[in-house]
Amino acid sequence: MERYRALIEAHVERWIGELPGDALYGPMAYLMRLPAKRVRPALTLIGCELFGGRPENVLDEAIGIELFHNFTLMHDDIMDASPLRRGMPTVHMKWDVNSAILSGDAMLVKAYQLMGSNAHVLKIFNEHALAVCEGQQRDMDFERRADVSFQEYREMIRLKTAVLLSCALRIGACKAGAGADDQESIGAFGENLGLAFQLRDDLLDAFGDPAVTGKRRGGDLLNGKKTWLLIRGLERATDEGSGLLRGELAKPIPERNVDVMIEQLRGLGVEREANDEVLRLETAAFAQLDGIAVPDERKLPLRALARTLQARTS
Template sequence: MTDLRHGPIAVLTTAHAIFERTRVTVAPRLRSTVDKLPGGVRDIAGYHFGWCDERGAPAAATPGKMLRPALTLLCAEAVGAHATQAIEPAVAVELVHNFSLVHDDVMDGDALRRSRPTVWSVFGVPMAILTGDALVVLAMEVLADTPSSATKLAVAMRELIEGQFLDLSFERLATVGLDACLAMAGGKTAALLRCACELGAAHGGGSPSAVNALGRFGWHLGLAFQLVDDLLGIWGDPAVTGKPVLADLVAGKKSLPVAAALASGGRGAEQLAELAAAPPEHRDVLAMAALIERLGGRSWAHSVAEAQVHTALACLDEAGVAPAARDDLIALATLVTERDR
């Protein structure tokens, strides 16, 4: 088992350096790819990425972390290749990720992302749907010359869609089992992180065993990421996350901390189910958050996220990754459980 050797400051410093390196490498190709879209859709996509305001004027809004492309480039380096060999899949996975964000905001009715009004809230639902669709088309176009990679990405997208379907379906249920909730998280989040790692390793010329091990690293890291995301969806600071307070409870999400609390049994779980079943306008989300914490949902999510990161790091040992890339992947994996946004 690989140890988490990085202190908090070292992790943050290393992660910032990785994300900056990724932006320098990927952002120009990402932007030139998005520029292929017709003018109106291009401007809406540009607004989502933070490159322009709602009128199309240049802007410098807070961008996403580019975690998935960072993993793609690092997994190419992990098998001994140069990061530039994996630029195309890095761009493709970032396009798919952002397609999912644009559509996710529509489905959840979220009005804020990255502390800005979401695409649908500015341009309307039809334009947001169209823009998300356009990003998917671009992603497949980027990988058109490597059919095996396009197929891997398509499979991950299918799993992502299934996970999102389950996520929405769970909102209508009074209770959701932990196994079902973990399966939802696997599709919604872990599948694309697995794909990002597999594509990076494959484009770097990695052996099938290395590609498989790095894919499993991405899968377990994705589960940890979703667990932390679920914690932030309830207890995150809106000033930092850019999302409304208690956003997931307001939306009726049966996220992993909620599912763990419901699975605890007893009168407390029954009370939580009753609170969750109330109409949104009458739902006491503050009481729900307190009850979820008292029933152990918060601590369970923390501990399982840490366990998933440790499992992910064990996969690096199996892959036999290059030392420099190994340290960077450890830093990113550690950051996943310590992030605040």
């Protein structure tokens, strides 16, 4: 990963260095310089290399994907009224809402500028970009609904977060000249890995070690945030006729007992089920990777990245 990150960080700095001095570009540079894992652009480089291309040849597209991701963060943070991003003030807090709207808009144009004019690449990017917007729309719609099903939630998460990993890999593969079937396989790998990643996030919130995650144990649960675990937990509780979880949620936040809620999720079998699902998703991802006919050593970076994501505790 370090090799890819170095390439990416250098290219991000080069890109920032070429921005005009206008006020419009300050928030972009600020957000792009916050410490980040750069998972998406790394996937573009890795996807390219997997099919025999040179990572250096897809740096523009990789940064384009990262710009798109950061554009969605800039606008999502307005919509969610989030004060912090990566531990630092969000753009709409540091500047103002209008600057964050407008700078985000220009950021999307800059992402397209980097994406170039390859018809296949643009087709992939356009479709996935719309899927991400649809995911965010559903996320907002779900906030106002009490009856969101587990399947609906899963599809929302797929659109909002997993498809961009798929998009990053596909574009790298496409630029390396991979065939349509191979692009499909590597995309499915990315999507399954993305879903597993998100579910693991939910699991860490409730069952992770607060000393390691750095977050309050069960913070999402306590706030009644609709996550994979909570939605599934409420479904299971209804099936089993248990009112404990719903009882806690009916209380004002300060009076909720998060330990009771976590115990309930365990008792309802939701923790086990979620762990099984993570395993199932990761297995499905690796099966897709196995099906791609390239020398095995080329698959090592993806396996290493996937293992890093699997082993994480924070």
